[in-house]
Amino acid sequence: MMEKSRDEKKVREKIPLFRSWAQWYALVLGFLIVQIILFYLFTKRFS
Amino acid sequence: MNLPDWIVLIVTLAGIILYGIYKSRTSRDLDGYFLSNQSLPWWMVLLSIMGTQASAVTFLAAPGQAYTDGMRFVQYYFGLPLAAIVICITFVPAFRRMKIYTAYEYLENRFDGNTRTLTSLLFLLQRGLSTGISVVAPSIILSALLGWNIYVTNLFMGGLLIVYTVSGGAKAVAYTQQLQLIVIFAALFIAGYYIVQHLPEQVGFTDALEVGGKLGKLNVITTGMEKGGFDWSDRYNIISGVIGGFFLALSYFGTDQSQVGRYLTAKSSTESKLGLLMNGIVKVPMQFFILLLGVLVFAFYQFNKAPVFFNKKEISRLEASAYNPQWEQLKHRMDAVQAEKDTLLKNYAQEKSAGTLQSLKLLQQQTDSIRKETKALVKKSGGDDNDTNYIFLRFVVDYLPVGLVGLIIAIIFLASWGSIAAALNSLASSTVVDLHKRYRRTSENNNEQDYRISKRYTLGWGVFCMVVAMFASNIGNSLIETVNILGSLFYGTILGIFLVAFYCKGIRANSVFWAAIAAELFTIVLFILSEKNIIGLGFLWLNVTGAFSVILLSYLFQLLLPKRVK
Numbered sequence: 270m271m272e273k274s275r276d277e278k279k280v281r282e283k284i285p286l287f288r289s290w291a292q293w294y295a296l297v298l299g300f301l302i303v304q305i306i307l308f309y310l311f312t313k314r315f316s
Numbered sequence: 317m318n319l320p321d322w323i324v325l326i327v328t329l330a331g332i333i334l335y336g337i338y339k340s341r342t343s344r345d346l347d348g349y350f351l352s353n354q355s356l357p358w359w360m361v362l363l364s365i366m367g368t369q370a371s372a373v374t375f376l377a378a379p380g381q382a383y384t385d386g387m388r389f390v391q392y393y394f395g396l397p398l399a400a401i402v403i404c405i406t407f408v409p410a411f412r413r414m415k416i417y418t419a420y421e422y423l424e425n426r427f428d429g430n431t432r433t434l435t436s437l438l439f440l441l442q443r444g445l446s447t448g449i450s451v452v453a454p455s456i457i458l459s460a461l462l463g464w465n466i467y468v469t470n471l472f473m474g475g476l477l478i479v480y481t482v483s484g485g486a487k488a489v490a491y492t493q494q495l496q497l498i499v500i501f502a503a504l505f506i507a508g509y510y511i512v513q514h515l516p517e518q519v520g521f522t523d524a525l526e527v528g529g530k531l532g533k534l535n536v537i538t539t540g541m542e543k544g545g546f547d548w549s550d551r552y553n554i555i556s557g558v559i560g561g562f563f564l565a566l567s568y569f570g571t572d573q574s575q576v577g578r579y580l581t582a583k584s585s586t587e588s589k590l591g592l593l594m595n596g597i598v599k600v601p602m603q604f605f606i607l608l609l610g611v612l613v614f615a616f617y618q619f620n621k622a623p624v625f626f627n628k629k630e631i632s633r634l635e636a637s638a639y640n641p642q643w644e645q646l647k648h649r650m651d652a653v654q655a656e657k658d659t660l661l662k663n664y665a666q667e668k669s670a671g672t673l674q675s676l677k678l679l680q681q682q683t684d685s686i687r688k689e690t691k692a693l694v695k696k697s698g699g700d701d702n703d704t705n706y707i708f709l710r711f712v713v714d715y716l717p718v719g720l721v722g723l724i725i726a727i728i729f730l731a732s733w734g735s736i737a738a739a740l741n742s743l744a745s746s747t748v749v750d751l752h753k754r755y756r757r758t759s760e761n762n763n764e765q766d767y768r769i770s771k772r773y774t775l776g777w778g779v780f781c782m783v784v785a786m787f788a789s790n791i792g793n794s795l796i797e798t799v800n801i802l803g804s805l806f807y808g809t810i811l812g813i814f815l816v817a818f819y820c821k822g823i824r825a826n827s828v829f830w831a832a833i834a835a836e837l838f839t840i841v842l843f844i845l846s847e848k849n850i851i852g853l854g855f856l857w858l859n860v861t862g863a864f865s866v867i868l869l870s871y872l873f874q875l876l877l878p879k880r881v882k
Contacts, residue, residue: 282586290589294401297596301397304600305554308390308536315529 317462317713321722328499328726329476332492332733336480339491345763349485349770350417350745352581360490361591364578365569366599367493367734372454372473373705375500375606375731380626380707382610386535388552390607392856393600395561399569400596404589406818407570412585417749418742419576419814426817427825429754434832435813436750439573440743442806444777447739448474448784454728456789457705460629461713462725470785477733478778481740482771486581489737496730503723504609510716511612516619519664524615530673531618531680533611536604549852560856563863567807571814573742574735613711618676619661620715622683624650625690626706630699637697646690653682736781744774804855805843808862809836815863816870823870826877831869838865 287293317325342348356364381389407419416422420439424432451474452466458473459466480488512521528534540546540553550556569575569592582588624646625631634643657679664672691701712724748770809832816828839862846853853861 282584284586285590290404293589293593294404297397297401297593300597301394301600305394305537308604312534312536315525315534316532 317721317725318718320719321725324719324722325726325729328723329472329729332495332499332730333476333480335495336477336484336488336492340480340484340488342485342487344767346417346749346766346770348487349767350577350741350749352485352487352490354581355583356490356581356587358582358587358590358594360494361579361582361587362594362598363494363497364490364581364738365575365591365595366602367497367731368574368578368738369568369599369735370497370500370731371450371735372728372732373450375504375727376454376457376705376708378603378606379610379613380704382533382607383614383707384704385552386533387604387607387611388535388538390536390600390604391538391552391554391557392561393565393603394554394557395559395563396565396569396599397596398558398562399565400592402566403570404592407576407814408579408585408588408592410818411576411580412588417580418573418746419571420573420746420750423813423817427828431813431825431829431832432750433754434829435571435810436573436746438806438810438836439571440746442802443572443574443739443743444780445784446802447736447743447777448781449788450732450736450739451781451785452788453705454732455785457709458725458728460627461706461709466789467786470782470789473729473732474736474778474782474785477737478740478775481737481778482774485770485774486577486741489741490578490581492737493734496734499723499730500727503720503727504606506720507712507716507724508605508609508612510720511609511616514715515616516661516664518666519619523664523668524612526668526673527615527618527676528611531614531677533614547852548857549846549854551854551856556854556856560854560860563811563859564804564807564856567811567859567863568803571810572807573746574739577742577745578738610708613708616711616715618657618680619664621654623710624686625694626703626710627700628710630694630697630701630703633699634694634697639693639697642693643690646686646693650683650686653679653686740774740777740781743777744770747773747777801843801855804858805839805862806836808839808859809866811859812863812866812870816867820867820870823874824877824879827873828866828870830873830877831866834869835862835865838862 284290284293287296342352347353378389410422411419414422414425418436420432420436423435451470455466455469455473458464459469477492480492484491512524515524525534538550538553540550540555542550546555547553579588579591582591631643634640657676660672660675660679691703695701709724709728712721716724748766752769752773753766812835813828813832816823816831839858842851842853842861843855843858845851846855
């Protein structure tokens with residue numbers, strides 16, 4: 270490992286909007302599922 | 317192009333270069349040059365990730381892909397949000413904890429120097445070649461369409477950005493990408509609005525969707541199932557999109573330094589994660605709307621005369637060849653079909669009946685058949701029969717108003733610059749950190765010297781990519797397409813190494829090293845077999861087979877190879 274010149278940040282980082290990262294992951298996953306459902310309906314509607 | 321188009325093009329490009337140079341001031345060390353002093357907020361990380369991923373071909377090929385094959389290409393991105401989650405859970409904390417410059421540094425700590433060197437060399441090989449190709453691919457299209465000299469176009473496509481990338485490093489890359497994306501989205505939005513506005517009177521946006529949908533272009537979700545079984549050679553469907561796309565995105569965002577280098581510039585681990593997750597949220601809709609532009613162009617061409625073949629240069633070649641009489645016949649047949657379409661759609665705005673759309677579908681089948689015959693003729697005459705990448709730009713040049721044409725041409729350059737600049741920065745960082753500083757050990761840490769060396773390597777990689785682009789200008793599209801698939805040849809192996817590093821704690825360095833070499837050879841064999849149609853395997857699956865091969869072979873070599881004494 271090369272020597273580093275950066276200062277180590279030990280600041281406890283606050284997660285924006287939610288209490289945990291798990292909730293963020295659920296949002297991303299949920300959004301993907303909703304998109305796939307909407308795309309499916311879109312395909313059905315116009316095919 | 318008219319004078320106003322040239323003015324818009326030159327002012328836009330010059331503006332980006334000047335802005336890049338203005339934002340070049342950074343601390344004269346590796347932190348400043350490669351990590352922008354880890355100072356960027358999440359939204360800049362997001363724009364930088366997007367700007368790196370979206371190349372010129374993204375904006376040229378996607379609308380053309382929708383025009384010819386429908387919107388199912390969007391499924392290719394379904395694995396991306398899932399990969400973003402895994403990267404946030406595993407990769408980002410590991411990289412940030414170790415405070416690394418490149419992803420491959422992590423591998424030396426987990427395994428050994430050989431594994432780090434092997435992985436960084438695989439990265440440099442594939443990224444160096446594919447960056448050269450990403451210079452020439454849009455240049456070929458622009459030169460064919462606008463009659464520009466290919467070498468001069470290459471010089472503008474890949475040469476000018478070197479100025480700010482060398483001087484400003486990661487910071488200049490991120491700031492210019494931000495501005496580039498704003499211009500790109502604004503121009504695409506205006507183009508979309510213009511297409512809808514220029515549909516016939518009383519034919520609106522939903523009518524265009526009805527037409528596109530009935531003619532099979534709104535196939536956003538497809539299953540890949542044929543005759544009761546799954547078609548493994550089918551490139552884009554929901555299963556290959558979610559699974560293959562997941563592994564591709566995991567490799568690309570988790571192990572490709574051109575992307576890792578973007579989120580390492582964030583001011584904290586939280587900002588890195590937010591940038592990645594937001595990209596997981598916006599990428600699929602963004603790609604959907606770019607593809608939708610292609611469907612709108614397709615609908616536009618139902619009401620207006622469409623070219624039989626979109627690459628004018630190939631048509632000129634055909635006209636000068638012995639196949640000209642057949643070509644003339646095809647043109648007459650196309651004119652007859654278009655005349656029937658015109659009669660059918662003359663009163664579409666008033667009638668809008670299912671019968672009209674059914675008749676249109678039959679006429680479109682004739683159009684497709686004529687296009688297929690034309691492509692075969694182009695191929696017979698020794699030309700390139702793939703005109704997908706020309707469709708959107710041909711429409712732009714033929715129909716968009718003066719000024720907007722210049723702006724759309726400018727976004728091709730800007731998109732290209734965004735991804736190439738990030739690639740050069742990452743190629744230089746991996747060369748300096750993973751190779752130069754390790755194999756040419758200096759007695760002390762000299763920030764100023766490191767900074768100067770990094771600038772030289774960035775310039776060196778820029779020149780290398782330009783040389784690749786100049787040579788590739790003569791090799792033709794088929795080889796370029798093969799080289800574009802290059803990523804999938806290496807990504808699976810590189811991802812496999814990282815997955816073993818993160819999740820297979822007992823595996824030793826020599827096991828993963830030899831497993832990676834064997835897996836890479838296996839992947840190349842699979843690719844060759846697939847190219848020769850001996851097996852049917854879409855290239856997305858190579859990411860999956862490559863990654864799993866490394867994992868399985870690592871366990872096998874762990875049993876076979878003796879424990880290395882340190």
